[in-house]
Amino acid sequence: MKFPAWLKPGLIGAGAGAVALAIVGFSWGGWVTGGSAKDMAAKSSNAAVATALMPYCIERAGGGDTTTTTAMTELKAASTYARRAIVEKAGWATPLGAEKPNAELAQACQLKLAEAF
Structure with missing residues (x-):
């Protein structure tokens, strides 16, 4: 041919x-490739979860019991880098029904709590 x-x-x-x-x-x-799109979607959904659960975290941090008061004292004295771990350890960033804390929520919560003091 x-x-x-x-x-x-x-x-x-x-x-x-x-x-x-x-x-x-x-x-x-x-x-973008499919992998990049999945990464962007995951980051966006984590940010949305943190935004939606922020009032829950702030409410739990505002409780009047002794563990909350101790955690708030630690939070005020801690450096910026150590605050997220304190929020996670206190359980304020663990959504209902979850076994481990949400890192995005912990970060957002510690930033919001840091504004208060």
Whole structure:
């Protein structure tokens, strides 16, 4: 089978155009791979959970029992880097029904509590 002479330059041009389109799309067009999209969705959902549960965390931190008072004293005296661990240890960042604290919620909660003092 014999192909026309114009077919080879046309196919090379189409291939080069596809490569150029992919480069421009991923660089400037905002295209992302499936893995990047999943990572962005996970970060967004964690931020949404932290925002939704923030009042719960603040309410638990405002309780009047002795453990809460002790944890608040520790929180006030702690450095910025140690506060998230204190909030997690106190249980304020553990949503109802969860076994372990939510790191995003703990970070957001300690920032909000730090504004109070």
